[in-house]
Amino acid sequence: MLPAHHRLRRSPDFREAVRRGRRAGGGHVVVHLLDVAAAALTGEADDPPRGRAPVTAGLVVSRAVGGAVVRTRVKRRLRHLLAARLDQLPPGARLVGRAAPSAAGATSA
DSSP states (O other): OOOGGGGGOOOOHHHHHHSSSSSEEEESSEEEEEEEHHHHHOOOOOOOOOOOOOOOOOOOOOOEEEEESHHHHHHHHHHHHHHHHHGGSSEEEEEEEOOOGGGGGGGOO
């Protein structure tokens, strides 16, 4: 589980990270990363960070991935991988991980 202060919760925050953030994709996951501090300097961010803002992250796992049990398993695996890497991101960054349907068949390894 991600600590509460690291969770991305508001729909506009998800939307902004997906629309304005940099995108990188693999076979099972597409990741959108918005460096809010850098975007605030260029005037692109809607809500600039105050002080040393924590990294926030959220996951999107649609029904295309599978049923509720499969989606929960995929989210649990992604959260575990994400939590271990939050300290590598710039302060105030927003990260959205979007699972592809192929993530349902992916192994934990």
